[in-house]
Amino acid sequence: MGIAKESIGAGGTRGGTTGGTPNARGAGDLVRALGGWAAAAIVVGTMIGTGPFIVPAEMARDTGSASTVMLVWVVGGVLTLFGALSVAELGAAVPEAGGTYAYLNRGFSPVWGYLFGWIYCFLGAPASIGTISAGFMRFCASTNS
DSSP, rough: OOHHHHHHHHOOEEEEEEEEEEEEOOOOOOOOOOHHHHHHHHHHHHHHTTHHHHHHHHHHHHOOOHHHHHHHHHHHHHHHHHHHHHHHHHHHHSSSSSHHHHHHHHTHHHHHHHHHHIIIHHHHHHHHHHHHHHHHHHHHHHHHH
């Protein structure tokens, strides 16, 4: 009863669905569904985080001038752009799933990829969530007073 839908996967392999049941895919076949705007939104959301909403008042108080604050933000933005372009180049050169894990695994050795995975799991992700939570709580506290 089902109509076969077929798509061409990575490496020219054919896959798809027949009547709602997925066909087997190769281990290296990934669905590339993110476009340029979605990828840019993820990068901007990750890089900006809560900083612009919490830090500017403290920066202005410490530096004493709005132009210095703007200069610091511009320099930070340029450095972030360089980092994003570097990661984009790595992504084009190493088209594998895993991101930083795959880059370290291939570039240095599997030990560094393994260590990165565990360190990110126990330090990187929780620290990021904690920072965002602390920023949110500071925002909530400032709006209630």
